[in-house]
Amino acid sequence: MTIQVGDRIPSATLNVLKDGVQAITTDEIFNGRKVVLFSVPGAFTPTCSAKHLPGYVEKFGAFKDKGVEVACMAVNDAFVMKAWAKDQNVPEDLMMLADGNANLARALGLEMDATAFGMGLRSKRFALYADDGVVKALQVEAPGEFKVSSADAMLESLA
Template sequence: MLENREGQRVPTVTFKTRQQGEWVDVKSDDIFAGKTVVVFSLPGAFTPTCSSAHVPRYNELAPVLKENGVDEVVCISVNDTFVMNEWAKEQKADRITFLPDGNGEFTEGMGMLVDKDDLGFGKRSWRYSMLVKDGVIEKMFIEPQKPGDPFEVSDADTMLAHINPNAKKPHDVMLFTRAGCPFCARAKGMLHERGMDFEEVTVGDSVSVRAVRAATGADSVPQIFVDGQLIGGSDELAEWLSAREAA
């Protein structure tokens, strides 16, 4: 049985990290002392759920977590620092601190070290998240112990809801654009001015006008979606932003 360690201190260990080509020892106190920290731990870098959902959503919500009193968002995995550094780059997750628990010392101290021998992983971390204040665990979300790789409670949205159930989350914004399109540049500029993140899909070799037409009913770009709703082009985006700011 995996133990919920709320009210206890985090393990005292030294994380062996590689920064700017040099070895840097990072101690537990460097991360936790005097700070409010959200930690999420997972089975392994580059693995499917960790890469497609766990890390991206924490990276997306990191600014909101920080607006609500969190000093740092930390991802811990039983991987070496070279793997963790490359994974952070691949994920473009620059809002998260990646800590390598290569020997599993922190994870073992948390009571979360489990066998993944059936997958050829050896010892790895069970998936969990926790809110830590000045080195003391205030809240833990531990995935249920059942076969496979459950991902039900350690996600970023659950953590944010615990910290502030009324926190305002960022909109999900996606744009179809084309290189050299001035209206596309205008739309992106409006979003940048307001600090709104967005995903951009460029019409070209891999995405055709037919795909844009199938998704939006229009041949022109940009075409902007917000939270799954088609807004339209740059003029419609300007109207939507004005209405949002006036509300």
């Protein structure tokens, strides 16, 4: 079942690379905070690297001005997410979350089977806005599209 507006973010553990790989829970990410979480099918993939992440990097200040934190998630490991962040000049405060086993993607009901492309289980392309762990906006892309989960679209939904 896919998460809906009004639902709480489910409990899951992700990873970040700081001083080694560190676990971080959805409670730590979302509780008491306003967060836009956007997810990409894979780090270093064409649309994700050319449009999706760069849009959030470019608009990062606009989210901060609204008191909203930003997190990027992919079904990749923490080392790949750190390398991708460096490659894309991601601000230190933009969370780069590794959902290596697709635990959160599955808990949200937003996983996709990309085995036909040699990529295994991945996350659909989406963006959501949560306030204190409750989903207030959710935008899930149709397969192969990049429209509703962009930084501009999410900023517009926060207006």
